[in-house]
Amino acid sequence: MKKIKIGLIGWGTVGTGVVKLLRSNSALISRRLGAQLVISRIADLDLKRDRGVKVDSSILTRKPSLILDDPDIDIVIELTGDPSLSGEFILRALQNGKQVVTANKALLAESGKDLFRAAEENNRRIFFEASVGGGIPIIKIIREGLAANKISSILGIINGTTNYILSRMTEEGISLGDALKEAQINGFAEKDPSLDLDGIDSAHKLVLLSSLAFGGWADLNKVSVEGINKLSAEDITYTSGLGFTIKLLAIGKQTDAGADLRVHPTLVSHKHLLSSVNGVFNAVYVKGNYGEQQIFQGKGAGEGPTASAVAADLMEAGGNILSGDYTVPGRISVGTNLKLAPIGKIACRHYIRIPAVDQPGVLAKIANILGARKISIASVIQSGRRKRGIVPVILMTHKAGEEEMGKALKLINQLAAVKSKPVRIRVED
Amino acid sequence: MKKIKIGLIGWGTVGTGVVKLLRSNSALISRRLGAQLVISRIADLDLKRDRGVKVDSSILTRKPSLILDDPDIDIVIELTGDPSLSGEFILRALQNGKQVVTANKALLAESGKDLFRAAEENNRRIFFEASVGGGIPIIKIIREGLAANKISSILGIINGTTNYILSRMTEEGISLGDALKEAQINGFAEKDPSLDLDGIDSAHKLVLLSSLAFGGWADLNKVSVEGINKLSAEDITYTSGLGFTIKLLAIGKQTDAGADLRVHPTLVSHKHLLSSVNGVFNAVYVKGNYGEQQIFQGKGAGEGPTASAVAADLMEAGGNILSGDYTVPGRISVGTNLKLAPIGKIACRHYIRIPAVDQPGVLAKIANILGARKISIASVIQSGRRKRGIVPVILMTHKAGEEEMGKALKLINQLAAVKSKPVRIRVED
Numbered sequence: 001m002k003k004i005k006i007g008l009i010g011w012g013t014v015g016t017g018v019v020k021l022l023r024s025n026s027a028l029i030s031r032r033l034g035a036q037l038v039i040s041r042i043a044d045l046d047l048k049r050d051r052g053v054k055v056d057s058s059i060l061t062r063k064p065s066l067i068l069d070d071p072d073i074d075i076v077i078e079l080t081g082d083p084s085l086s087g088e089f090i091l092r093a094l095q096n097g098k099q100v101v102t103a104n105k106a107l108l109a110e111s112g113k114d115l116f117r118a119a120e121e122n123n124r125r126i127f128f129e130a131s132v133g134g135g136i137p138i139i140k141i142i143r144e145g146l147a148a149n150k151i152s153s154i155l156g157i158i159n160g161t162t163n164y165i166l167s168r169m170t171e172e173g174i175s176l177g178d179a180l181k182e183a184q185i186n187g188f189a190e191k192d193p194s195l196d197l198d199g200i201d202s203a204h205k206l207v208l209l210s211s212l213a214f215g216g217w218a219d220l221n222k223v224s225v226e227g228i229n230k231l232s233a234e235d236i237t238y239t240s241g242l243g244f245t246i247k248l249l250a251i252g253k254q255t256d257a258g259a260d261l262r263v264h265p266t267l268v269s270h271k272h273l274l275s276s277v278n279g280v281f282n283a284v285y286v287k288g289n290y291g292e293q294q295i296f297q298g299k300g301a302g303e304g305p306t307a308s309a310v311a312a313d314l315m316e317a318g319g320n321i322l323s324g325d326y327t328v329p330g331r332i333s334v335g336t337n338l339k340l341a342p343i344g345k346i347a348c349r350h351y352i353r354i355p356a357v358d359q360p361g362v363l364a365k366i367a368n369i370l371g372a373r374k375i376s377i378a379s380v381i382q383s384g385r386r387k388r389g390i391v392p393v394i395l396m397t398h399k400a401g402e403e404e405m406g407k408a409l410k411l412i413n414q415l416a417a418v419k420s421k422p423v424r425i426r427v428e429d
Numbered sequence: 430m431k432k433i434k435i436g437l438i439g440w441g442t443v444g445t446g447v448v449k450l451l452r453s454n455s456a457l458i459s460r461r462l463g464a465q466l467v468i469s470r471i472a473d474l475d476l477k478r479d480r481g482v483k484v485d486s487s488i489l490t491r492k493p494s495l496i497l498d499d500p501d502i503d504i505v506i507e508l509t510g511d512p513s514l515s516g517e518f519i520l521r522a523l524q525n526g527k528q529v530v531t532a533n534k535a536l537l538a539e540s541g542k543d544l545f546r547a548a549e550e551n552n553r554r555i556f557f558e559a560s561v562g563g564g565i566p567i568i569k570i571i572r573e574g575l576a577a578n579k580i581s582s583i584l585g586i587i588n589g590t591t592n593y594i595l596s597r598m599t600e601e602g603i604s605l606g607d608a609l610k611e612a613q614i615n616g617f618a619e620k621d622p623s624l625d626l627d628g629i630d631s632a633h634k635l636v637l638l639s640s641l642a643f644g645g646w647a648d649l650n651k652v653s654v655e656g657i658n659k660l661s662a663e664d665i666t667y668t669s670g671l672g673f674t675i676k677l678l679a680i681g682k683q684t685d686a687g688a689d690l691r692v693h694p695t696l697v698s699h700k701h702l703l704s705s706v707n708g709v710f711n712a713v714y715v716k717g718n719y720g721e722q723q724i725f726q727g728k729g730a731g732e733g734p735t736a737s738a739v740a741a742d743l744m745e746a747g748g749n750i751l752s753g754d755y756t757v758p759g760r761i762s763v764g765t766n767l768k769l770a771p772i773g774k775i776a777c778r779h780y781i782r783i784p785a786v787d788q789p790g791v792l793a794k795i796a797n798i799l800g801a802r803k804i805s806i807a808s809v810i811q812s813g814r815r816k817r818g819i820v821p822v823i824l825m826t827h828k829a830g831e832e833e834m835g836k837a838l839k840l841i842n843q844l845a846a847v848k849s850k851p852v853r854i855r856v857e858d
Contacts (some may be wrong), residue, residue, distance in 0.1 A: 021719050025579055031644065032576055032759045129574075137574025144728075145558075145566025148740030149460055215460065273726070276705065289563035290450050291727065296700070298723035299463055308720035311577030316758065323754040329745065330461045410538035425770035 002035040004318045007067030010079035011044035018052045019306030022401045066090045075317050078102040094122040099317035103130035108221045109204035127313035132205040133282045135305030136298040142212050143330040149288025151213040154252040158205045160280040160300035161196035164188045164247040167278040197228035199263040206250035215261050216338030225342045226264035245275040258339035272300040343405035349427035357417040358391040373408045375400040431464040433747045436496030439508035440473035445480045446736030491711045497521045498777035504746050507531040516733045523551040528746035532559035532613040538633035545763045561634040562711045564734030565727040570805040572759040578717025580642040589709040590618045590625035593679040596707040627656035628692040637680035643688050645767030653772045655693035674704040687768035714825045773832035778856035786846040787820040802837045804829040805831035
């Protein structure tokens with residue numbers, strides 16, 4: 001049976017999972033693929049750490065070039081996560097005629113356009129199933145399974161760290177800080193969790209999903225991003241009482257004005273399928289003009305699920321090598337830029353919490369500001385919970401434009417009775 | 430741009446959806462595929478009915494042979510649903526070098542082994558994404574997305590008709606008969622709904638999913654099948670009170686004794702992801718040894734979703750034609766039979782309702798019979814609802830073997846105080 005040789009660059013958690021998977025499922029993989037997948041070299045700076053898996057020391061190296069320039073290696077798995085080097089590694093692998101498998105969403109979101117073009121020019125492919133949604137084969141689903149659909153919207157819970165934190169805040173009523181500490185202890189958050197909490201990681205993944213779904217390359221810099229950093233336990237309690245769960249959603253919608261791409265904390269109704277996706281689970285909701293609504297859910301991270309995605313890519317990359325056909329089904333259009341809708345044009349319902357001094361006339365002033373911007377109020381909740389003379393005014397608005405809402409919030413913030421910045425959370429209907 | 434010519438045999442609801450989709454999404458499909466998909470002939474016995482879509486009458490015919498034997502046609506879509514003819518059509522199409530796309534699960538479950546072998550021999554493929562789960566690309570997900578996993582279990586809500594009926598019975602407390610009538614009026618159930626209600630349709634689909642997931646051909650005749658025909662509103666009420674929803678599940682599990690394949694009404698905890706899959710939605714839960722738990726949900730039937738699946742198949746079939754490579758990724762192993770576990774060896778928790786005369790000592794007798802078979806009782810519910818002197822004795826058991834339970838139920842049925850056959854529903858934990 002033919003052997004397909006693989007070089008692994010970056011031997012961390014995911015890389016270890018891949019080594020384990022290829023070993024424990026090798027019979028099954030060979031039978032399904034018609035060839036053996038063999039890890040013939042592993043490059044990492046740290047070759048001593050015990051990773052719980054035995055590897056012949058002769059295949060270990062500190063030099064990625066021994067993989068990238070080895071003509072016997074057919075597929076390179078790039079799992080360094082190092083933004084300064086990984087792009088170079090991928091380019092060199094492609095130029096040397098190798099297939100590439102990576103999980104590096106940051107790199108692809110930032111430099112994917114050049115990298116995918118380089119793959120095309122070299123008649124090889126970059127596989128990146130592991131970069132979004134952990135074990136969920138969401139890239140394949142959108143690219144091939146739903147290939148015949150005009151996709152109108154994608155809603156994704158695609159960051160396990162923040163979803164774990166929000167779930168714990170919701171279940172236990174604890175603060176963001178406490179939930180983050182818990183996540184760090186359990187290995188669900190990095191020491192420096194800012195990429196996750198700021199929404200940047202979700203934005204990286206959204207760029208990839210949108211570029212596949214909407215037929216043009218999405219510019220990361222134009223995605224509107226807001227993290228969960230400012231969410232308080234208070235807002236989770238109030239919104240839950242109103243029938244909503246707060247999720248950090250990555251939203252991609254095709255509108256007449258262009259694609260609307262954003263990441264922000266979002267209220268989803270308790271009835272929405274996404275509201276019950278909890279903990280480290282990820283889920284992606286996709287709506288197509290024929291396939292209608294679909295939702296795909298699974299573990300969004302971890303050694304096993306991510307290795308499952310990498311290995312599926314390896315099998316497809318290997319299949320290409322066996323057939324000699326490197327055509328990309330439903331390829332990302334790197335030649336055209338996705339037209340993006342200006343964020344000011346977006347309209348949705350809003351939850352607003354305004355920390356105001358408990359005195360007569362405050363609500364009237366707020367209502368006047370909103371009314372002048374044609375933002376109508378659907379309901380007002382007086383919580384009665386007073387903290388140092390401050391009573392939060394809680395409002396749900398009807399559909400209101402992003403631009404008008406921004407201006408209104410600015411004016412409300414300037415009111416003498418308003419003691420700190422109003423909190424605004426958008427609703428996804 | 431190259432044109433790929435398609436012949437459609439069977440112009441019903443799904444066929445009409447395909448014609449509409451290829452028309453409305455043609456630009457997008459051509460861009461993604463790099464070729465045009467053109468329906469060049471349609472065969473049906475009824476060419477007069479208004480299907481809400483205009484088609485040039487010159488491409489219509491009553492003779493499938495004008496498609497099957499036309500050397501210009503590249504892909505045949507077989508949607509007749511006629512079991513006596515469809516197998517012949519598919520064979521002839523393959524022998525004439527055409528790719529085949531079908532939604533005919535009954536045919537594939539019964540004769541798939543021969544048909545897939547014929548495809549292999551003719552170096553062409555049979556695509557069948559539309560045969561399971563409507564628009565959900567579950568075939569592709571299992572075959573490719575989770576290809577590197579040893580799959581241990583599949584749990585599917587894969588019959589929209591019964592799921593609609595069960596959902597309505599649960600929501601409204603109505604009888605099976607009333608829910609069925611409602612489903613028929615709304616177009617969610619056939620005039621003769623027996624294939625759906627008896628669980629046979631789910632079994633057909635389970636054969637396909639299991640043959641893909643477990644690496645050997647599953648014999649339809651050995652799948653244990655029980656429909657929803659005997660479910661009463663009463664059982665739905667009682668089990669709901671116990672924290673369960675009743676779903677018709679198609680269950681495939683890999684066990685040490687072989688694959689355990691069955692279809693039956695099943696209690697799933699309200700906390701289980703599948704319990705909230707309602708109405709005509711389908712969902713498939715898959716557990717793999719690396720990808721872990723995943724769930725895929727979408728509309729299980731209807732013109733749009735099924736057309737979405739057929740069209741994705743057409744694009745892949747077309748891609749094969751363009752590249753000249755007809756390799757099947759993760760192909761169904763028609764050469765080996767899947768070893769099946771004897772159903773008697775399966776163990777699970779059970780809900781039992783025994784309609785018994787309200788007299789002292791009945792429960793003791795029942796408990797004795799169960800105890801003698803080493804079936805232990807987890808809880809007993811005395812409903813107090815008396816109907817013509819009959820009070821149901823409701824039991825939840827701990828895990829109990831299928832064989833022992835069968836024998837115990839037989840003995841319980843023979844008790845003088847037991848007035849009609851006990852109802853037994855298995856629990857999926």
